Amino acid sequence: MNTSTVTSGTVTSSVTEIVVPGKVEPEGLEIRTRELPEPAAGQVVLRMEATGVAFAEQQMRRGKYYDQPPFPFVLGYDVVGTVTATGPGVDAGLVGRRFAAVTKTGAWASRLLVDAAELMPVPDGVDPAAAETVLVNGITAWQMLHRIAKVRPGGTIVVLGANGGVGSTLVQLARHAGITVIGTASPRHHTTVRALGTTPVDYHDPHMYRQITDLAPNGVDAVFDHVGGPALEQSWQLLRKGGTLVSYGTAATKDDTGNSRLPVLTSFARLATWNALPNGRSAHFYNYWAGKRCTKWQARLNEDLTQVLNLVAAGHLVPQIAARIPLSDAATALTLAESRTVLGKVIIVPDPHDA
Incomplete structure (x- = not known):
């Protein structure tokens, strides 16, 4: 493994990346190897330990x-890893320390360049x-529950997809805060979801919403909806x-053809219309990146994580x-995540020779 602390000069190391070349099935992902240049001013090299x-x-x-x-580009929304090199203007004491970073793209790689300010x-x-x-799941769940919905202890919420990455995290955060949770999930996950402290409802049931109403006839304090549509x-x-709807995805339209922005923009319009109604309820679309230009944005992320x-x-x-799946088998990891059969998040880890 080629690692070093860099402040000047030219140092490169080999990096393995998972590239999506175009609109492909998971098996169409490509494994590429290239030389990673030395970190520029304000950057570090992060050795991936989990994405x-x-x-x-x-x-x-x-x-x-x-x-x-x-x-084409390299996939990978977020990453946890150890700093192996620092660029000019970055504290060399970061080397050897573990950090998390949200990259949006580029994290499905054995090593990557990251701005030190985002660690x-x-x-x-x-x-x-x-x-x-x-990482993103936890920040998302924390901010939706505590910064947007602001549900108090003793309240009741509905979590759609309580078995998912965000959903299972949101359930646990809510239960720790003394909040009652009704969660939708496939029957195969009901035992596990129930063990997290949730009352499960089958999301395949055509009368799912009626079941939820029966469980909470006076209404709920918040609904967290990643489905949209x-x-x-x-x-x-x-x-x-006084309740709050937090929409944070458009999974219902994931297979629709056409403009990729249309489902999100449609949700924006519907939520804005509902917010204008004089009924005491509120609706929000959660966007992790909202407020990125604000000087306090990164500080809030650090605080919430x-x-x-x-x-x-x-x-x-x-x-x-x-599951934990090696980087070189990222296609399998993506296929498993898309199967909708898993509880929690599929994790990609380094290949043995990169660990």
Whole structure:
């Protein structure tokens, strides 16, 4: 393994990356090797210890993720790894320390360049795969629950897809905060979802929303909906007065053809219309990247991830890892994640020769 601390000169190291060349099935992903240049000013080299498969990568390979780069590019929304080199202007003391970073693309690689300002520390003793599982998922769940919906202890919420990466994290954060959770999931996951403290409802049942209404006849304090599409209105109808709908995805339209931005823009319009109604309820579309230009944005991410990782370290939040699959077998990892048969998040780890 070629690693070194770099502040000047020309140093390169070989990097293996998973490239999506165009609109392909998972088996169409390409493994490429190239030389990684030395980090520029303000950058570090991060040796990947864990990255993951999220809905973002699933949509990007279809060319359907909102604001994705043009093909070809390297997949990988987020990463946990150890700094192996620093560029000019970066504290060399970062070398050997573990950090998390959200990259949007580029993390499915054995090594990658990351801006030092975007690094978030991972506490000693927290497994890299565990930290990766709750990185974007944990920040997303924390911000939706505590910064947007602001559900108080004793409240009741609905989590669609309670077996998923965000869903299973959101369930645990809510239960730790003293909130009752109704969660939708396939029957195969009901035992596990119930063990997380959730009342499960079968999302295949055509009367799913009626079942939820029976469980919470006075309405719920918040609904967290990653599905979108026409059923988003039914999620809205579940709310009590003062309740909050948080939409954070458009999974219902993942296979639709046409403009990839249209489902998101349609959701924006519907949520805005509902917010204009004088009924005391509110609707939001959660966007992880909203406010990135604000000087406090990165500080909020660090603060929220710290809260989440502290709960992991204390055993209050158990990351749901569906599988650990080597980088060179990323196609299998993507296929498994897209199968909708897993509980939690599929994690990509280094190949043995890169570990």
